[in-house]
Amino acid sequence: MIRFECDYAEGAHPAVMEMLQQTNLEQTPGYGEDVWCERARSLIREACCAPEADVHFVVGGTQANLIVVAALLKPYEGVISASTGHIEVHETGAVEATGHKVLAVPEKEGKISAEQVEEVLKGYEKSPTPDHVVKPGMVYISHPTEYGTLYTLKELEELSGVCRKYGVPLFLDGARLAYALAAEGNDIQLPDLARLCDVFYIGGTKTGCLFGEAVVIPDPANGKGFRMMMKQRGGMLAKGRLLGVQFFAMFRDGLYREIGSHADGEAMRIKKALKEKRISLYYESTTNQQFFVLTEAQYAKLSGRYSLSDNGPVEGGRLVRACTSWATKTEDVDSFVADIKEL
Amino acid sequence: MIRFECDYAEGAHPAVMEMLQQTNLEQTPGYGEDVWCERARSLIREACCAPEADVHFVVGGTQANLIVVAALLKPYEGVISASTGHIEVHETGAVEATGHKVLAVPEKEGKISAEQVEEVLKGYEKSPTPDHVVKPGMVYISHPTEYGTLYTLKELEELSGVCRKYGVPLFLDGARLAYALAAEGNDIQLPDLARLCDVFYIGGTKTGCLFGEAVVIPDPANGKGFRMMMKQRGGMLAKGRLLGVQFFAMFRDGLYREIGSHADGEAMRIKKALKEKRISLYYESTTNQQFFVLTEAQYAKLSGRYSLSDNGPVEGGRLVRACTSWATKTEDVDSFVADIKEL
Amino acid sequence: MIRFECDYAEGAHPAVMEMLQQTNLEQTPGYGEDVWCERARSLIREACCAPEADVHFVVGGTQANLIVVAALLKPYEGVISASTGHIEVHETGAVEATGHKVLAVPEKEGKISAEQVEEVLKGYEKSPTPDHVVKPGMVYISHPTEYGTLYTLKELEELSGVCRKYGVPLFLDGARLAYALAAEGNDIQLPDLARLCDVFYIGGTKTGCLFGEAVVIPDPANGKGFRMMMKQRGGMLAKGRLLGVQFFAMFRDGLYREIGSHADGEAMRIKKALKEKRISLYYESTTNQQFFVLTEAQYAKLSGRYSLSDNGPVEGGRLVRACTSWATKTEDVDSFVADIKEL
Amino acid sequence: MIRFECDYAEGAHPAVMEMLQQTNLEQTPGYGEDVWCERARSLIREACCAPEADVHFVVGGTQANLIVVAALLKPYEGVISASTGHIEVHETGAVEATGHKVLAVPEKEGKISAEQVEEVLKGYEKSPTPDHVVKPGMVYISHPTEYGTLYTLKELEELSGVCRKYGVPLFLDGARLAYALAAEGNDIQLPDLARLCDVFYIGGTKTGCLFGEAVVIPDPANGKGFRMMMKQRGGMLAKGRLLGVQFFAMFRDGLYREIGSHADGEAMRIKKALKEKRISLYYESTTNQQFFVLTEAQYAKLSGRYSLSDNGPVEGGRLVRACTSWATKTEDVDSFVADIKEL
Numbered sequence A, B, C, D: 001m002i003r004f005e006c007d008y009a010e011g012a013h014p015a016v017m018e019m020l021q022q023t024n025l026e027q028t029p030g031y032g033e034d035v036w037c038e039r040a041r042s043l044i045r046e047a048c049c050a051p052e053a054d055v056h057f058v059v060g061g062t063q064a065n066l067i068v069v070a071a072l073l074k075p076y077e078g079v080i081s082a083s084t085g086h087i088e089v090h091e092t093g094a095v096e097a098t099g100h101k102v103l104a105v106p107e108k109e110g111k112i113s114a115e116q117v118e119e120v121l122k123g124y125e126k127s128p129t130p131d132h133v134v135k136p137g138m139v140y141i142s143h144p145t146e147y148g149t150l151y152t153l154k155e156l157e158e159l160s161g162v163c164r165k166y167g168v169p170l171f172l173d174g175a176r177l178a179y180a181l182a183a184e185g186n187d188i189q190l191p192d193l194a195r196l197c198d199v200f201y202i203g204g205t206k207t208g209c210l211f212g213e214a215v216v217i218p219d220p221a222n223g224k225g226f227r228m229m230m231k232q233r234g235g236m237l238a239k240g241r242l243l244g245v246q247f248f249a250m251f252r253d254g255l256y257r258e259i260g261s262h263a264d265g266e267a268m269r270i271k272k273a274l275k276e277k278r279i280s281l282y283y284e285s286t287t288n289q290q291f292f293v294l295t296e297a298q299y300a301k302l303s304g305r306y307s308l309s310d311n312g313p314v315e316g317g318r319l320v321r322a323c324t325s326w327a328t329k330t331e332d333v334d335s336f337v338a339d340i341k342e343l
Helices: A014-022 A035-047 A060-074 A114-126 A153-166 A176-180 A190-196 A226-232 A241-251 A254-276 A294-301 A331-341 B014-022 B035-047 B061-072 B114-126 B153-167 B176-183 B190-196 B224-230 B241-251 B257-275 B297-302 B330-341 C015-020 C035-047 C061-072 C114-126 C153-166 C177-181 C190-196 C224-233 C241-252 C253-275 C296-303 C329-342 D014-022 D036-049 D062-071 D114-126 D153-166 D177-181 D188-196 D226-232 D243-250 D255-274 D297-305 D332-341
Strands: A054-058 A077-082 A102-105 A135-143 A172-175 A201-202 A213-215 A289-294 A309-314 A315-321 B054-059 B075-082 B102-105 B136-143 B170-174 B199-203 B213-217 B289-294 B307-316 B317-324 C054-058 C075-081 C102-105 C135-142 C170-172 C199-203 C213-217 C289-294 C310-313 C317-323 D054-058 D077-082 D101-103 D135-142 D168-174 D198-201 D213-217 D287-293 D309-314 D319-323
Touching: A014 A241, A014 D014, A035 A054, A035 A213, A035 A241, A035 C035, A054 A226, A054 A241, A054 B190, A060 A172, A060 A201, A060 A213, A060 A226, A102 A114, A114 A135, A114 A153, A135 A153, A153 A172, A172 A190, A176 A201, A176 A254, A190 A201, A213 B153, A226 C170, A254 A289, A254 A315, A254 A331, A289 A294, A294 A315, A294 A331, A294 C190, B014 B170, B014 B241, B035 B054, B035 B213, B054 B061, B054 B224, B054 B241, B061 B136, B061 B170, B061 B199, B061 B213, B061 B224, B102 B114, B102 C135, B114 B136, B114 B153, B153 B170, B153 B190, B170 B190, B176 B199, B176 B257, B190 B199, B241 B257, B257 B289, B257 B317, B257 B330, B289 C102, B297 B317, B297 B330, B307 C329, C015 C241, C035 C054, C035 C213, C035 C241, C054 C061, C054 C224, C054 C241, C061 C135, C061 C170, C061 C199, C061 C213, C061 C224, C102 C114, C114 C135, C114 C153, C114 C170, C114 D332, C135 C153, C153 C170, C153 C190, C170 C190, C177 C199, C177 C253, C190 C199, C253 C289, C253 C317, C253 C329, C289 C296, C296 C317, C296 C329, D036 D054, D036 D213, D036 D243, D054 D062, D054 D226, D054 D243, D062 D168, D062 D198, D062 D213, D062 D226, D101 D114, D114 D135, D114 D153, D135 D153, D153 D168, D153 D188, D168 D188, D177 D198, D177 D255, D188 D198, D243 D255, D255 D287, D255 D319, D255 D332, D287 D297, D297 D319, D297 D332
Parallel strands: A077 A102, A077 A135, A135 A172, A172 A201, B075 B102, B075 B136, B136 B170, B170 B199, C075 C102, C075 C135, C135 C170, C170 C199, D077 D101, D077 D135, D135 D168, D168 D198
Antiparallel strands: A054 A213, A201 A213, A289 A315, A309 A315, B054 B213, B199 B213, B289 B317, B307 B317, C054 C213, C199 C213, C289 C317, C310 C317, D054 D213, D198 D213, D287 D319, D309 D319
């Protein structure tokens, strides 16, 4: 069985494993106060052109999301998210468990617009009963989205503009950020995120690390108490250096981008094969996730050999997701492409 | 200014005030362990044909809602509600503040159906990732709904049937229950609620008490620890007897129903006037809340003399709510009807 | 049975009942935005010499406490309290249910000192692992304390000084404040509270109202979002005017102080009788609560006729509390005093 | 600088690293549903003689603690802990952030007794106001304790007996369990834990893994919904196989015990040196943590070369902790011992 069902089916990129191995017997202080975390922070600040930024490492995406939300919202505030946002649909109510409501708005290709956000924010301001409704206190977006789609720089600037106009922080979930940065047509780079977002994180788990996400808070004034939040929510790793070492490996010489390029490239080969076969693409994605509709017969055939993510029945058949990653082998994509052709 | 904007513009029904006055200097134990609470509990059990029921008195509706939800759900469970449910839209995230998600489903005239609920419950059971999504652990409905509409007995039986099939409790918010019980066409009575719901409350605040809601838990096994929950959430009144006295007054000789009849009757007079004037009724309500669409000119005219609840612009004008209550004066409705005619 | 077990055994002071009766049929907006609340707020601001203060009315003390704590603390902060503080021992974990730790420190006669508070605050600042421990973010005291004892103005000034030095708010629970203000030897008045505390509340439930506490936030900057917190926690009364009316009655012409004087005076008569009988007073209280030690025989004798609060066995017998209130009848104290003499 | 300040200064035991390396490119499902987790679970069940046990892997100790507490307690319940328990003093209020109170009781050498626990449980049952106080709903202990001390089997049996008598679960934090299992004089083995505890965890982070704790729930009926809790609190690792692989390495051929033996042995050499030098041992520990009192001069001398954990001033000097671990080098202990002799 060849697994295309997700981008976390393997361990870590060999370069990451090697660094973990090399540093394994070094003695360091715990909890992220070691030299490797410091080095990784420096590299990330540099990559983001954000010399003052707070950078915190946590183990996983749900942890990052719940800690950021709990850290930045007041108790009576909620977070605006696409109705397909990870925090709304795939975290077992992690945000609500911190006491906050997710204010879901309809999405388009996984994205929400500045107009939509402004409508919610203005709606609150004009509410006849503002004390009786949840105050929108943050905007959460993903880049790439859950569907592999991308915001344009213009869209991000507009979202950021609305957020700043209304004084609510913009939080960008970059669990798969590597695959955005390297994607064809993407015009958002790390310094744009540092300039336009109030918090964002650079994913590691799905992009070649064993685990780990780097939360970046460009203006450290927004990060007050963040380490206490991390500890309280079980998000502060004792051997924090493991996170530092991994992100050091990612950012020391361009590995993070290289991983993105590889995965996106392989995904484009799959996309091309699907298009040629006139298999319907459900979303227009240039990143490592491809969603497409297979007939039952096609699905049966492919899933005998490839593990795909099954998103249930849709018009015309079954909505299926294939993911590539840093670990995707060219020969596996070759065979997948060949098998698509033969459908 | 004559107020039709809500059903809590006055104090309490004179009979309630009188009993509070009469009992004012009696000395009783606190926290609902007095003889008046006991008497009121007996009357309510009797009225519900639920001799074993736990009956708890809390001060208000939001309190009742948040305590019931927090008491009955496991941490990873959420509560299914109409997208217009009070807990979803009018409680500043009170349910989320207890750590639970509201699972909103689209409503029809303020109601949700057994089919919709089953779809959510079945959807969870069939989820490919049940550990990653909120488990639906309770169903919340209101009777009357936020729009004054009513469930039929058949609808309630079906909802109850689905809930029991899937083992999730059915919770009915009866903040305005008096106005349902007395409504033309209503075929649900208190014993039906006790038979079909796992928890419900009999509203007092909006139906003639100074404040207070009587939470009924027909099977006391479901009520374990409820008093601790009440105390913890600030819902246990020191002078609990005030709640007992008021509900005693309500249920000793039919006052609760009488109040409903009066308010519904006055509302029907308003409804009739609106219909005759061909003013569009937004919902088909037989209870004390009437929603209708006024042109801006009509609204300007009426709102000079009557305080109405303004629900914002809709097609054809402005959506307006008029409420009657136990306190609504016949002469005020007379004048309102006359003014409607003259629009 | 004559009840001395608590100060909430009766309804409300007749003057309060009368005002509730008089205003019963007035129509007002809900949720504390009516003219009675406004009038009561003005009177309270005036009594406190705090013209800018935010004044919010909630139904009960636990509600007041949990809302204030949740409103003012950051998620990783806790509240310093005497180990006998109400929030630590008598609220079923209400503060923890909002996510915050109570940082209990040993008490002396129910009080904590500026030195103790500074030790905790300095201890946090000097902690080798500040990210791993709860940050003390507020100080909670009661006046009178749970034992009826009083802070001196000097003690309060010192506490306030330490709090301001370290930038943490001082919160004073005045559930029984009337009995402090009127007590012999008390040198703290309302304007002192407004000057020295960041939040405090003026109790109503235990001092002659049916229910209700007036939360005073002298600097409105500290009260941002407080109404949303109230709504979210079920602490915003629909018929908010009931609270306004009651506090208006309390503060319009000195009733609040009068009630305190009456109760304290009757308590002093009991105290005198106990002293003359050489019954050991457990705390030196000049307010409406008297704690004393009865032998089992004495307790058996008195408790046949008087309901007293039994605080369990202590050296020399049983620790018992007698409370007076606005409602305490002079003839009941006469008979109690006579029975004490005859022990 | 040679680090004895904690037992998580290095990465993972070489055998663990090797297995992670070997399995790195294997493709597996995520979230702990892979074959490595299954194998590790089997080994742990076998080692515990608990064939039915639920075994769940989480990343760290605070996470394990907060998830277990939140999963097992009702909202109005708290957890009994030694006043020095990790959950009480070193987790930034993680338990309170889940809404629950830690009910701290005084410790003796880091331990609490069955008598103490029974006193709390009986105290609750006899409380005159059980609705107003937090119900003790769980007992939390650590083995070894924070001070390196050990429960005896008899003590554990007594604790377990009291817990079962009162129907509250016993939860044992085994963050350093390896060092207990291998300690001289320890008479508690894994099957004893499975027999006597309702939940416990086998630490990995401090005992040779990169990270990870294995939560064991001997009776799976107590583990209902545990995976949902893990996900919700950010404790479910996407690449769950990393935890499986590590615990497989630990339990496949006795590595876990071997690690304990090594560390305890080195600690005993330090202890012996301290005793010979008549340096006062603060606790009588036979495990990898040694607490002792150095004069300021001694501390200055040693801390120039060795990183020790400084627990502040105590009578006679400064309380210092030295830890050994799987990674402690014999030559480093040699030099430490020599330097102690020369003090």
